[in-house]
Amino acid sequence: xxxxxxxxxxxxxxxxxxxxxxxxxxxxxxxxxxxxxxxxxxxxxxxxxxxxxxxxxxxxxxxxxxxxxxxxxxxxxxxxxxxxxxxxxxxxxxxxxxxxxxxxxxxxxxxxxxxxxxxxxxxxxxxxxxxxxxxxxxxxxxxxxxxxxxxxxxxxxxxxxxxxxxxxxxxxxxxxxxxxxxxxxxxxxxxxxxxxxxxxxxxxxxxxxxxxxxxxxxxxxxxxxxxxxxxxxxxxxxxxxxxxxxxxxxxxxxxxxxxxxxxxxxxxxxxxxxxxxxxxxxxxxxxxxxxxxxxxxxxxxxxxxxxxxxxxxxxxxxxxxxxxxxxxxxxxxxxxxxxxxxxxxxxxxxxxxxxxxxxxxxxxxxxxxx
Numbered sequence: 001x002x003x004x005x006x007x008x009x010x011x012x013x014x015x016x017x018x019x020x021x022x023x024x025x026x027x028x029x030x031x032x033x034x035x036x037x038x039x040x041x042x043x044x045x046x047x048x049x050x051x052x053x054x055x056x057x058x059x060x061x062x063x064x065x066x067x068x069x070x071x072x073x074x075x076x077x078x079x080x081x082x083x084x085x086x087x088x089x090x091x092x093x094x095x096x097x098x099x100x101x102x103x104x105x106x107x108x109x110x111x112x113x114x115x116x117x118x119x120x121x122x123x124x125x126x127x128x129x130x131x132x133x134x135x136x137x138x139x140x141x142x143x144x145x146x147x148x149x150x151x152x153x154x155x156x157x158x159x160x161x162x163x164x165x166x167x168x169x170x171x172x173x174x175x176x177x178x179x180x181x182x183x184x185x186x187x188x189x190x191x192x193x194x195x196x197x198x199x200x201x202x203x204x205x206x207x208x209x210x211x212x213x214x215x216x217x218x219x220x221x222x223x224x225x226x227x228x229x230x231x232x233x234x235x236x237x238x239x240x241x242x243x244x245x246x247x248x249x250x251x252x253x254x255x256x257x258x259x260x261x262x263x264x265x266x267x268x269x270x271x272x273x274x275x276x277x278x279x280x281x282x283x284x285x286x287x288x289x290x291x292x293x294x295x296x297x298x299x300x301x302x303x304x305x306x307x308x309x310x311x312x313x314x315x316x317x318x319x320x321x322x323x324x325x326x327x328x329x330x331x332x333x334x335x336x337x338x339x340x341x342x343x344x345x346x347x348x349x350x351x352x353x354x355x356x357x358x359x360x361x362x363x364x365x366x367x368x369x370x
Contacts, residue, residue: 001074001075001076001111001112001307001309001310001311001312001339002021002023002074002075002312002339003021003043003046003072003073003074003075003111003312003339004020004021004023004073004074004075004080005018005019005020005021005072005073006018006019006021006039006042006043006046006070006071006072006073007019007069007070007071007072008039008042008068008069008070008071009067009068009069010061010062010065010066010067010068010069011038011042011060011061011062011068011069011070012035012038012041012042012060012062012068012366013034013035013038013062013365013366014035014038014039014042014062014366014367015062015366017039017366017367017368019361019368021339021341021359022339022358022359023075023339024336024339024340024357024358025339025340025342025354025355025357025358025359026339026340026341026342026358026359026361027341027342027343027344027347027355027358027359027360027361028040028341028342028343028344028361028363029343029344029345029346029347029360029361029362029363030343030345030362030363030364031345031364032345034363034364034365034366035363035364035365035366035367036343036344036363037053037316037317037343038366039343039363040115040314040316040341040343041053042070043072043113043312043314043341044113044115044314045060045070045085046070046072046083046085046111047108047110047111047112047113047141047312048108048113048137049085049092049094049104049107049108052115052117057087057091057092058087058089060087061087061088066088066089067086067087067088068086068087068088069084069085069086069087070084070085071083071084072084072111074110074111076110076111076309077308077309081096081097081110082095082096082097082098083095083096083107083110083111084098094107096110103148104147104151105140105144105145105146105147105148105151106144108140108141108144108147109140109141109142109144111312112141112142112303112307112309112311112312113141113311113312113313113314114296114299114300114303114311114312114313114314115313115314115316116293116296116313116314116315116316116318117314117315117316117317117318118316118317118318118321120292120296120318121288121289121292121318121321123291123292123295124272124279124280124283124288124291124292125280125288128268128269128270131269131270132265132266132268132269132270134270134295135196135199135200135270136150138199138203138299138302138303139195139196139199141303141311142199142302142303142306142307143195143199146191146192146195149188149191149192149195150188150192152188153185153188153189153192153264153265153266154266156181156184156185156188157185157261157264157266159181160178160181160182160185160261161259161260161261163177163178163181164178164255164256164258164259164260164261165259167256167259168256168257168258168259171256171257175252175256178252182245182248183245185261185264186241186244186245186248187241189240189241189244189264189265190237190238190240190241190244191237192265193227193231193240193265193268194236194237194240196225196265196268197225197233200223200225200233200270201233202302202305202306203223203295203298203299203302204222204223205302206297206298206301206302206305207221207223207294207295207297207298208220208221208222210294210297210298210301210333211274211290211291211294213329214290214293214294214326214329215290219274219275219287219290220274220275220276221272221273221274221291221294222272222273222274222276223270223271223272223273224270224271224272224273225268225270226268226269226270226271227268228262228263228264228265228267228268229243229244229247229263230243230247231243231244244263244264247263248263251263272291274287274291279291286323289321289322289326290326293322293326293329293330297330297333299311300313300333300334300338310337310338310339311338312338312339312340312341313334313338313339313340313341314340314341314343315330315340315341315342315343316343317343317344317345319342319344319350320344320345320350327350327352328352331352331354331355332354334354335353335354342355342358
C-alpha cells in the first residue's frame with residue numbers, strides 16, 4: 001500500500017500543491033513553521049478524515065479561503081483508486097472512488113496509516129484520553145464498524161449527561177428517559193469493550209516480541225485493559241451488557257448527584273507493565289520510550305496481519321527524539337516494506353542506509369522547492 005500522488009488546495013499554509021511520492025522512503029525537510037508537519041497532517045487526514053492536531057476542522061482551511069481540499073491517489077490490493085476530503089463551512093465531504101461516503105465508517109480503512117510523533121511518546125505517561133484515542137483510531141482502521149458504535153456511544157453519552165444535569169437540578173424528576181438512554185448506551189458499550197479486548201489480544205501478540213527485541217531480551221511487556229466495571233476478556237458481549245446493567249443501577253443515584261455518567265468505555269484506560277512494574281509510574285524515560293516504540297511497530301504488523309498489506313508510516317519529527325539504537329531498530333524494521341514519510345529539520349545525525357535511498361522534499365513557506 002502506498003500513496004502515489006497528493007494534491008492540496010487551500011490546506012493550512014498550502015495554496016496549491018501537487019506532489020508525487022516514492023513508494024519506499026520520503027524525507028520532508030524544512031525549518032519550523034514552513035509546512036512540513038502540515039504536509040504530514042494532510043496525509044493523516046486523508047486516511048482518517050480528521051486531524052490528530054485539532055478537533056476543529058475549520059483550522060485546516062487556509063486563511064480567507066472558503067474550503068480546503070485533499071486528494072490522494074492510493075495503490076492498494078493491486079489497484080489504484082482516488083480519495084478526496086473537502087472541508088468547508090458546510091462541513092466535510094469524504095469521497096472514495098469519486099463517490100461521497102455518507103458514513104465515515106465506510107471511508108476509514110481505505111488508507112491505513114500509522115503515525116509516530118513526539119506526542120506519541122506520551123502514550124505511556126500521558127493522560128488516559130491519549131491511550132483511549134490510540135486504541136479507538138487503530139481498531140477503527142481494521143474494523144470500520146467500530147467507528148459507527150463509537151460515534152453512537154458518544155452521541156448517546158452526550159444526551160445522557162445532559163439529562164443527568166437536569167436531574168441533578170430536579171432530583172425528583174421522571175427517570176424513564178434516563179433508563180432508555182442507559183439501555184442504548186450499554187448496547188454500544190458492550191460492543192466497544194468486546195472489540196477492545198480482541199484488539200488488545202492481537203496487539204500483545206506483536207508488541208511483546210518487538211519489545212523484547214528492542215530491550216535485547218531483558219524486558220517483558222504486558223498490556224492490561226483497565227475497565228470502569230468488573231469485566232474481563234473471557235466475557236462475551238451479552239455478559240458485558242448484563243454486568244453494565246447491574247452496575248448502572250448501582251451508581252444511578254451518584255450519577256444524578258454529580259450530573260455525569262460515571263462508568264463506561266469513556267472512562268477506561270490501558271496500563272503497561274515491564275517486568276511486572278507499572279511503566280507509567282516506575283519506568284525510566286528509556287523504558288517509556290521503548291514501550292511507545294514497541295506499540296507503534298506492533299501497530300504496523302497488526303494492520304498487515306488484518307488487512308494483508310503494510311500501512312503507511314508517518315514519522316513526524318520523532319527520529320531526533322530517539323537515541324541511535326532505537327532509531328536504528330525502527331528504520332531496520334520498516335526498511336523496504338513500508339512506505340514511510342519522515343519529517344525533520346535536517347538529516348544530520350541520522351546515519352542509516354534507509355535514508356540514503358530516500359526521496360528528499362524540501363519545504364519552504366508552503367511550497368516544495370528544489
